[in-house]
Amino acid sequence: MLIENMKMAINSLRANKLRSILTMLGIIIGIGSVISIVSLGDTMRKVFSDIYKNVGETQAVIxxxxxxxxxxxSDSFSLDDIDKLKQIFGDRLAYIDAGSQSRVDVKIGRKKQKADLSGVDYNYETVQPVNMLSGRYLSKKDVQETRNVAMLKDSTARLFFGTENAVGKTxxxxxxxxxxxFQVIGVYHRDESAIQKVLTQTNDSIGEVIIPWTILAKEGDELSMLRYFGRLGMNKSEMDQLNTEIKGYFSRTKNRNPEDWQIISLKTQMGQVDSVMAGISAAVGGIAAISLLVGGIGIMNIMLVSVTERTREIGIRKALGASTKDILIQFLTESAxxxxxxxxxxxxxAIGLVSLGGAIFHLQVVIKPIIIVIAVAFSAVVGVFFGLYPANRAANEDPIVALRYE
Known part of the structure; x- marks a missing residue:
């Protein structure tokens, strides 16, 4: 019976091709808008998530x-504070330094360039891995002995020396x-997302240089901040607990209230950004879903017209023994x-447009299969809901009156 109703519904739609296409247009626009917006929102959430991963999800600054x-x-931090935190928190603390950075003028022969120097420890690569193209990473002795050595990003090597083959140059x-x-001991490459590349395009003329952090932060220096990374894989609650304990430690040792300290945690920021993006995506998707109601009203309208046009057909079918239920199911099948x-x-x-946009902007688009299933199922439900009244009206037609209809 279902197959027969499907065939009759298909024949009815084919008999009025243009009208059927125009009726479907509202549903097409509605579903396409919802899936496009939700996919765009999920894609942007992934982009921001990748950005945070690249800078270290468990990174925090106090x-x-x-x-x-x-x-x-006494509020300032010292190198002793760093050593004590390593002892107290052990493997819960994957990395810690003074977060030292400095923008300087770099001289290469007679040429002068701007560069951002980042001071890091030898084990920084465990939390911020890079792809070494040539040379080596900083060693423990480089840091302990405050050696004048440096690692250059590949683009910085080209900026300074006109080639990536810069190991040994000064x-x-x-x-x-x-x-x-400084002597260059290594050249590295860091993978960046499309958004990061856009954000850093304006800074191509500024070099990126990594040096031992002991050059920028010496014994006896008063440090205004400390940068640390929680153990890799820490979830948000574990990271929050670590932040609270570190804040409590400095409150005790420096005679301060916990609220006197500020901790900027990327894990927390990532959660906030993700929540905002999810909220915006849901809100805009909900607005786009209103067009589905417009499409549903269009279906109701065209089904009412169809019932009127096929009144005589309904009368004949009822006269031949079709029940009220048969007529109801026929029209509901057609609207669904x-x-x-x-x-x-x-x-x-929607998939085509989103994929095209991803290809143009070099983004890996996120299209969740469950959203597609829900969208198609919901569109069918809309058809049934808005087709219920016309189908019920058709099913309750008096066969005698219907047969007399011209």
Whole structure:
């Protein structure tokens, strides 16, 4: 019976091709809009998630809060504080340093370039891995002996020396009031997302250089902040607990209230950004879903017209023994099929448009299969819901009156 109703519904739609296409248009636009917006939202959430992964999901920075009125010299951090944190938190703390950075003028022969120097420890690659193209990474002795060695990003090597083959070459820079000659010991490449590439395009003229952090932070220096990474794989609750304990430690040792310290945690920021993106995606997707109601009203309208046009057909079928239920199911099948086809076309168009956009902007698009299934099923439900009244009206036609209808 179902197959027979499907055949009759298909024949009815084929008999009025243009009208059927125009009726499906509202569903096509509605479903296409919903899937496109949801997929766009999921894609952007993945992009931001990848950005945070590239800079370290468990990275955090602690400093004195800007709301503190009186700043004391004892509020500063020291190298001893770093050693004590390593002892206290053990393997829960994957990495820690002073987060030292400096923008300097670098001299390569007679040429001068701007460069950002980042001071890191020898084990920084465990939390921020890079692809070494040539040479080697910083060693423990490089850091302990404060050697004038440097690692260059591949684009920086080209900027400084016109080639990536820069291992063994030297450049000069004034760091901490001292003129130093650095020897390049390694050239690395860091994978970046499409969004990161866009954000860093304006800084192509500024070099990226990694040096031992002991050059920028010496014994006796007063450090304004500490940068650390929780154990890799820590979830948000574990990272929050670590942050709370570190804040509590410095509150005790420096005679401060916990609220006097500010911790900027990327794990927390990532959660906030993801929640905002999810909320925006859901809100805009909900607005786009309103067009489904418009499409449903269109289906109801065209089905009412179809009932009127086929009144005599309904009378003949009833006279030949068709029950009220048979007529009801026939028209419900037709409206559901009309809506489901519109939903399927909308899905295909949405996937095509989103994939095309991803290819143009070099983004890996996220299209969840469950969203497609829900969209097509929902479009069919819309067709049944809005086709219920016309189908019920057709089913309750008086066969005698229907047969007399011209």
């Amino acid at each position: 400093m004195l809060s800007y709301t503190v009125d009186e700043v004391r010299s 450049f000069r820079a004034e760091v901490g009031g001292e003129n130093r000659t 099929l009309l809506s489901a086809l519109g939903g399927l076309i909308g899905v295909l168009l």
